[in-house]
Amino acid sequence: MIDKRSKELRKTVVDIIAIERRGHLGPAMSSIDILRVLYDDFLNYRVEDPDWDKRDRFILSKGHGCLSLYAVLADKGFFPKKNLLTFCKSESIFGGHPERGKIPGVEASTGSLGHGLPIGVGMALAAKIRKESHRIVVLVGDGEINEGSVWEAALSAAKHKLSNLTMFIDYNKLQSYGPNAEILNLEPLADKWKSFGFSVEEIDGHNIEELRILMKTIPLDKSKPTAVICHTVKGKGFHFAEGKTEWHHKSKISDDQLDEMYQCLR
Amino acid sequence: MRNTCLNEIHKLAKVNKKILFIGSDLGAGTLADMQQEIPDQFIMEGISEQHIIGMSAGLAMEGFTPYVNSIAPFLTRRCYEQVLVDLCLHNLPVRLIGNGGGVVYAPLGPTHLAVEDIAIFRVIPNMTIIAPCDAEEMVRLVKQTVNWPHPIYIRLAKGGDKVVSNKKNGFEIGKAILLRPQGQGLFITTGVMTQKAIEASEQLEKEGIQCGVLHVHTIKPLDYQALASLIPKVDVVVTVEEHARIGGLGSAVLEYCSDKIPKHTSKINRIGIPDKFSDKYGSQETLLEYFEITVESIKNLMKLKTRN
Numbered sequence: 001m002i003d004k005r006s007k008e009l010r011k012t013v014v015d016i017i018a019i020e021r022r023g024h025l026g027p028a029m030s031s032i033d034i035l036r037v038l039y040d041d042f043l044n045y046r047v048e049d050p051d052w053d054k055r056d057r058f059i060l061s062k063g064h065g066c067l068s069l070y071a072v073l074a075d076k077g078f079f080p081k082k083n084l085l086t087f088c089k090s091e092s093i094f095g096g097h098p099e100r101g102k103i104p105g106v107e108a109s110t111g112s113l114g115h116g117l118p119i120g121v122g123m124a125l126a127a128k129i130r131k132e133s134h135r136i137v138v139l140v141g142d143g144e145i146n147e148g149s150v151w152e153a154a155l156s157a158a159k160h161k162l163s164n165l166t167m168f169i170d171y172n173k174l175q176s177y178g179p180n181a182e183i184l185n186l187e188p189l190a191d192k193w194k195s196f197g198f199s200v201e202e203i204d205g206h207n208i209e210e211l212r213i214l215m216k217t218i219p220l221d222k223s224k225p226t227a228v229i230c231h232t233v234k235g236k237g238f239h240f241a242e243g244k245t246e247w248h249h250k251s252k253i254s255d256d257q258l259d260e261m262y263q264c265l266r
Numbered sequence: 267m268r269n270t271c272l273n274e275i276h277k278l279a280k281v282n283k284k285i286l287f288i289g290s291d292l293g294a295g296t297l298a299d300m301q302q303e304i305p306d307q308f309i310m311e312g313i314s315e316q317h318i319i320g321m322s323a324g325l326a327m328e329g330f331t332p333y334v335n336s337i338a339p340f341l342t343r344r345c346y347e348q349v350l351v352d353l354c355l356h357n358l359p360v361r362l363i364g365n366g367g368g369v370v371y372a373p374l375g376p377t378h379l380a381v382e383d384i385a386i387f388r389v390i391p392n393m394t395i396i397a398p399c400d401a402e403e404m405v406r407l408v409k410q411t412v413n414w415p416h417p418i419y420i421r422l423a424k425g426g427d428k429v430v431s432n433k434k435n436g437f438e439i440g441k442a443i444l445l446r447p448q449g450q451g452l453f454i455t456t457g458v459m460t461q462k463a464i465e466a467s468e469q470l471e472k473e474g475i476q477c478g479v480l481h482v483h484t485i486k487p488l489d490y491q492a493l494a495s496l497i498p499k500v501d502v503v504v505t506v507e508e509h510a511r512i513g514g515l516g517s518a519v520l521e522y523c524s525d526k527i528p529k530h531t532s533k534i535n536r537i538g539i540p541d542k543f544s545d546k547y548g549s550q551e552t553l554l555e556y557f558e559i560t561v562e563s564i565k566n567l568m569k570l571k572t573r574n
Contacts (some may be wrong), residue, residue, distance in 0.1 A: 100356060101328075107327070112351050118317040119352060122324020129306050129330075149348070152317030159312075 002237050003208065006033055007265045010237050011033050012071035014261045016094075017089045018261040021258075022251035023087075023096070024064040025241055030172035030205065030232035031139060032068035037211040038137060039072050040166075042218070047077045050104040057123050059108045061116020062141035062170060063097035064249070069106070070094055080171075114147025116140060117167060121153050124165035133216075140170045143175030146184045151196070157225040158197025166218050166226040167198070170205065172234040176248045190229055198227040207229025238264045267367055267425045270401040274408035275333045276300040279307045284329060284413065288322060290315060290336040315340050319348035319360075326358035331412065336371050337371070338364030338380035338421065346386060353417040354392045360417050367397060367421030367457065368508030369544065372553040376544045380421075384456075385513025388486050394439060395485040396422040397457035400429045403483065404534050406437035414439055423458040424550055431481070442482045442489035444496070447475020451502040451568050454493075456482045456515045459506040459559070466565040475572055477502075488518050488527070497523065497530050502571040504535045506564055508554065511538035535571055537564060 002010070009032055017023040039045075043056040060069045074081040086092035093102040097111030108119050120138035127134055140150065157165055171189065173180055180186050193200045199221035203214050211230075220226045235241030236250070238261055272287070276297060278286040287297060288309045301308040311318050315336060322332040334341065341364045342349070353360050364380060371378035387393050394416050398404045408533055411418055418439075435443045445460065446467050453463035460481045467477045480496060482489065505516035516536030523531040539557050546556050554560060 108323075109351065109355050112347060114316070115320055115348065115352055118320025118348070119324040119327070122319070122326075123328055124324075125309075125321065126325050126328035126330055130328075147317040149314075149320065152312075152314035153320065154310060156314065156317055156321065179395035 006036060006208070007144070007237070009036055009068070009071045009075060011262070011265050012074060012081065012084065013067045014258070014265070016067055016070060016084050017253060018258055019087045020084055021253040023067050024249045025238070026065070026174070026234040026244070026247040027062060027065040027141060027170070027172070028067035028236065029236045029241070031062070031170045032071065032233045033206045033208060034139065034168055034211065034230055035068050035072045036078040036171065037208055037215060039076055041212050041217040042081065043137065044134065045105070050078060054132070054134050057107050057120070057136045058115060059120050059136070059138045060109065061110055061138050062113065063110030064235070065141065065170070066096070066098040069098060073103070073105045079103070079159050086226045100207070113141070113144040114149040115155070115253045117150050117153040120165055121157050121162065123203055124162040125160055127164055128160065128162065134164070136165045137168065138165070139170060140167060142171045142173065142180050142186060143183070145169065145223040154193070154196040154198065161223050162225045163219040163222050166228065168228045170228055170232050171229050172232045174234045174243065174245055174248070176245065193229070197224060199224040200227045200229065202231065205232035206236055267401045267404050267427060268400070269425065270404045271363060271408060271420065271422060272297050272335065274405055278408065278412060279304055279453055283307070285412070286325060286330050287333045287517060288318060288332050288334045290318060292335060315345040316348050320352050322360045323352035323356060323358055326360050327356070331359050331361070333361040333363060335363040336365065337378065338343045338383055338554065339369045342380060342383040342386060342419070343521040349387070349417070350390050357392045359415055360386045361411055362417070362419045363422060364419060365422050365450055367423060368550070369553040370424045370550050372544075372550050373547050375547060378485045379544055381508070381510050381539045382513065383419070383421065384485055384507070384509050384515065385517070387519065388497060388513060392416050394418040395421070395476060396439065397485065398483050399458055399460040399481055400431050401425070402429050402433070403431035407483070410437060410439050412427060419459060427458045428461050429500050430464050440484045440487045440489060442480050442484070442492040444478060444492070445481050446477070447556070448478030448496055448500050450500060450572050451475065451477035451501040451504065452496055453479045453568070454482055454503055454505045454515065455479060456485055456507055459508050460534055462559070462561050462564055463506050465561045467570065469561070469565055470568060475569065477568055482515060485515050485518060488522060490522060492526065493519060493522050497527060497533065501533065502568060503533045504533065504537060504543050504564060504568050504571070506537045506559065508559065509538055510539060510541065511536050514538055535567055537567060
């Protein structure tokens, strides 16, 4: 059951998609509830001072899921929601992948996969060296963790005992071409992260209350980085897109399809 | 040159907490004294160059200045995309120190040569590329890297190279140094090829041909002012580099001439490594001989061209 607030955030995403009739709907919908709870209940930040040095750092490593991040940052007031209507226009700050230095609240330019966790390790190590208490959160996609750099970073995070680093995995089980299980199987995923030295929890990534409760327990272990495997549904909230690879990225979205999207959010 | 570089970093790190040294899996004992003295600023991270670059970006975003050291091919090719996206797109002050630039690791075969590093880094916006010619210049260079606001790639030579730089010339990133005044000809060189060009220039002088040597330690940003001032004054330019003829210093000089002083473009002659993988081992010197990058061949080309 998607509640009113999650529907509102989804509506913002559809508003953005409507501009150019294109976007990564599927991966935005699998991650949007995780982002909502992160920004509502977990992360410390100051909207009026996005570079506040004590802020928690959030990196959307699966940069293609940026529509959900844009919707949440706008909702929180990092920039006016109407600015999102410039999405992908020539002079816009909001592209198909998020960029640091352009969008308030965006910590790293992502889009090429497998970059967020290493950067997050660097940020977490910086905080540890300086004995600072802010936290670093990285959201990675399941397809993204095909990349070897993710596992290199995992080894390092454990080596440095980065308990200030939390990684959420948006485990929607689908990558661009098809199911993870067929393209490059990740299972046993929890065991893999445990064996790499992470403290691991699995959760329904669309269950707001469960996410809230779990986030209160982070770090799960004071000497280890945390991995939260969020079981999600690609395209969640739009019955015609749920679990459908063709909605990973969609262009030339028709009026009827747009209408159907808005219908789903009533 | 390498030891000098690392020792200078150690010295800087002692008085600047923002400086970190990050190695991949370097030789046993590398900077052991630094590790003991300031362990928080010394990180040996393992054979994981893609991650190391990303991690360095994260550290730099938080205000640190990481100096990352590994073997040149693995610090350039292996993690190219991380260098481009994490360091250069974000324009972060991370320093990459590549051991064995060029054909230093000749006996180890083609996997360990770095003869395209300048080419692939030169096309990345915000990148700075520096190839000093000797250990004394390295000392002056390292000091200049502390406050440079962009990523830097420092290409190290074998070490024990003859000192040809001069303290009185100073060192400024992006400012080429005229080590011998131009005459009819001018050698434009980088890294330790400067030594060869100086020797060629000295021999040519004895034969009555005056040729200058412009040492371009910084290949990017290229010193356009020096090129604009010197190239029109000479008849022949020979660029010399321990790098592929495609995309390196010679190409950069040609591009500049073609764009800005096109009537001088035909003066440019390039000496470098041909477009083929090395199929020999031996030593740096024997490989350079194989590729015809010797004092003799440099001299001969200059003679031939100045005669015409």
